[in-house]
Amino acid sequence: MTAPPNLPLPPNLPPRGVERALARQRHRYEDEVERLIDATFRVMRERDTANPSVSEILAASGLSTTAFYRHFPTKDDLLLTLLERAHDITRRHIEERLAAESDPVQRIAEWVRAMFDLLRTDDLVVANRPFLLAHPRLLERFPAELGTWFDALVAPLATAIADARRAAPGAPAPPAATMPSATTPAATTPSAAPTRPDVPGSDAAVDARLAMQHVFGILVDHAALRRRLEAQTVDSVISYTWRAVLAAGPATPSS
Amino acid sequence: MTAPPNLPLPPNLPPRGVERALARQRHRYEDEVERLIDATFRVMRERDTANPSVSEILAASGLSTTAFYRHFPTKDDLLLTLLERAHDITRRHIEERLAAESDPVQRIAEWVRAMFDLLRTDDLVVANRPFLLAHPRLLERFPAELGTWFDALVAPLATAIADARRAAPGAPAPPAATMPSATTPAATTPSAAPTRPDVPGSDAAVDARLAMQHVFGILVDHAALRRRLEAQTVDSVISYTWRAVLAAGPATPSS
Structure with missing residues (x-):
């Protein structure tokens, strides 16, 4: 907003009209973004796809092509916005469930339950199916973003595991090997870490x-088969996870 | 091949001409099937898709639409044939690797390595990517078939785990809970099994x-990112798996 040279504005004049107009514009734009996001979620659920067309989204939102591209230069920008919201909701759900639990061993179980809550009801199965089924292709398309968001989901579990190990004197020893994140294409670990883990301990x-890999894999499979998680399955996975992350294993890996 | 009523064939006359013609026909058909399968694998690799179009397959095979539909009434029939072959190759590879190993604990490690061999070379990454990335949609489409084939891949691991537990007196106790296969839509377990596992033991x-869930999940993620498995990752997964399937865990699950 620079003034034309022949009509200089007095300095420090509060541009009240401009601010009001901009505030109105901001509200209109925010409303448009929300309508586009809502419409996209709706189309995804109804058409059971994580890749709805722009024309479907426009029809469902009642907005124009111009409005769409004003906010999302490409459809990928919209998809990323949706994915970020979905991950954010999951992250906050995990944090809420874990906050209520002081025992770190039980926090591990709560983490598993919180993840499985993604398919807790039939409505949630319908809403989360498109994202779960599209996971491989989404990871291929947005590796950095998904890597970051998955790391955020995994972080509270890592903390619970570390806390549980500190609390139990007989628990596995701390770090021996490091593994590059399977969801992050980032560099291989440059450290001179041993090529095989000291077992027990990791x-x-x-x-x-x-x-996360086995919990997420079960979510994907159940979503593909449109099945909700059964209590028994959840308990089996908690038991498996506890053993994997808390117990000592065979002493000598070999190649 | 029934004879017309007015020209009855003497019984037991060997229909040599028919047999010869049929044998030629059989060879031609077998050749067509192999060409269609080879062409489909090639198109999948080149176009990086698990869902190539019939016209692409015909162009790559040099065969006619009639030839295609003679052998595969639908494209799904062709896809299933390919998937069955891919699973069969993996199953035989697993069995070969495991046959060389008598120690059941090491057989568990060999199973993990055999699965990770699916991405052992850059060529294998290219060849197996389409199947790995399409897994959720393939499972949705062919739940019974994939359930059966995955069970066949998992069976030698289950045997190794059971053998390793029997061999180690301090190992976890046998079955307490059962879990319905995540890859089989079949019935929930009808047994009066307890709703939560007796830990330790499963x-x-x-x-x-x-x-299989965490190993397969890692394969999918690496395929999506076009990355081969690093030795360090493989060792971490073996260590994790050993602990999960062989160690005793916390004694009291809670809800």
């Missing part, structure tokens, strides 16, 4: 990522 | 399926 963050 | 088949 890095809490590595183990947390592995726990 | 069913070897259940644990083997969970191990």
Whole structure:
């Protein structure tokens, strides 16, 4: 907003009209973004796809092509916004469930339950299916973003594992090997870490990522089959995870 | 091949001409099937998709639409044939690697390595990527078939786990809980099994399926990112799996 040279504005004049107009514009734009996001979620659920077309989204939102591209230069920008919201909701849900639990061993179980809550009801199965089924292709398309968001989901589990190990004197020893995140294309670990882990014992963050792998794999499979998680399955997974992240294993790996 | 009523064939006359013609026909058909399968694998690799179009397959094979539909009434029939072959190759590879190893604990490690061999070379990454990335959608489409084939891949691991537990007196106690296969839509377990597992101890088949989940999840993520498995990652996963399937865990699950 620079003034034309022949009509200089007095300095420090509060541009009240401009601010009011901009505030109105801001509200209109925010409303448009929300309508586009709501419409996209709706189309995804109804058409059971994580890749709805722009025309479907426009039809469902009642907005124009111009409005769409004003906020999202590409459809990927919209998809990323949606994915970020979905991950954020999951992250906050995990944090809420874990905050209520002081025992770190039980916090590990709560983490598993919180993840499985993604398919807790039939409505949630319908809402989360598109994202779960599209996971491989989404990871291929947005590796950095998904890597960061998955790391955020895994972080509270890694903390719980580390806390549980500190609390139990007989628990596995701390870090021996490090594993690059399977969801982050980032560099291979440059450290001179040993090529094989000292068993028993492993890095809490590595183990947390592995726990995410089996929990997420079960979510994907159940979503593909449109099945909710059964209590018995959840308990089996908690038991498996506890053993994997807290117990001591065979003493000598070999190649 | 029934004879027309007015020209009855003498019984037991060997229809040599028919047999010869049929044998030629059989060879031609077998050749067509192989060409279609080879062409489909090639198109999948080149186009990086698990869902190539019939016209692409015909162009790559040099065969006619008639030839295609003679052998595969739908494209799904062709896809299933390919998937069955891919699973069969993996199953035989696992069996070969495991046959060379008598120690059941090491057989568990060999199973993990055999699965990770799916991405052992850059060529294998290219060849297996389409199947790995399409897994959720393939499972949705062919739940029974994939359930059966995954069970076949998991079976040698379940045996190794059971053998390792029997061999180690301090190892976890046998079955307490059962989990329905995540890859089989089949019935929930009708048994009066307790709703939560007695920890330590779990069913070897259940644990083997969970191990498949994290191993397969890592394969999918690496395929999506076009990365080969690093030795360090493989060792971390073996260590994690050993602990999960062989160690005793916390004694009291809670809800």
